[in-house]
Amino acid sequence: MKTKQNVVIKGTKDGLTLHLNDKCSYDELLEELKEKMDAVNDQESGSMIKVTVQAGNRYLSEEHTEEIKDLIRKRKNLEVDSVKSNVLTMEEAVRWKEENEIVSHSGRIRSGQVLEVPGDLLLIGDVNPGGTVMAGGNIFIMGALKGVAHAGCYGNNEAVVVAAKMMPSQLRISQYLNRAPDRYEEEESVETECAYIDDSNQIVVDRLQVLRHLRPDISTFKGGHHSG
Template structure:
């Protein structure tokens, strides 16, 4: 019966991919990897550096194990490990993903000098006064007046939006982009609920809330209505 391979080395346009089985012990895996690399004492291909990606499937590798495998592979002078991929994540990463996917619902007034920051979406029931700052890695929804600063998608999410019942901000930020409210806004007048988003020209645009359904169809799972 043919022995199952725990390490499979495949060539790609970008270099090499090492597939590491998750059905054997770590020591067995390391031994087989060493044996297969030894079959090519002069390295792989020519003298140019070859990029190596390592896929560990459902096996979780600790930082020290990743370093061991990296050192083993890079003993071949022309192999360079570019990174590891896996189907499993750490508890810390899972917690971060969970937080980023949640909506933080907060009832408060953000006054001058105060900063409110959340890892996911923010639903603020209250006002953001001049000098106050709200910041979210996702979208920002304000059921009240936005007169201070709102920064959505602060870690680089350019699809994030800012929504407010009264949109009269001192400054708007989405990802790395920044804008101020248009001069024609009547800060004392009552306006309909509006949204801010990044358009195709990479500018922050303020528009009616109704446009979000077409611009960001994934912002809600609600399927009804017209």
């Protein structure tokens, strides 16, 4: 009799969660997983059941992940919702670091030029008409924004755009778009302003001071990487 189960099955409101032992060998794990899935398959009938796999601190290669998914999918009425692991791959770790980094850039973004960064962007300079800045996170411009700014460009609705002079030809945050109000063509803004998505999914331009309450996390400045 085994003293420790390598696969523990728990029922949830969404289906089944399989907790995999991360200390045993992969072959042992696979063998017990097959047995458990056969047992589940004998009992279950009717509608499809979603299965979530929790691998704990075990690193699963793409090949192993697919093998586990296939093993579960072969049983009727079972479909894999997700396979989760606490262990990051090197690629995931690098991407996480980039997305949580502030990249600073000094200089003017001219017409036809596009500057894109995976995390937050701190631009020390202007964005000319026809120029574009894009960031996976927030955009902070210590100058005039007269071109296009697209914050949260990979789908982050919490991202903001801050500019010392807010006169964009177009503002985008995540998938939302806001063409510049006419007033920007007539007068320059005299104070630093911020743009964010409000509760009704509209891009709103407001005084910088509101950010402290709307996005309190922004005040915890973590430092970052500098690029010329």
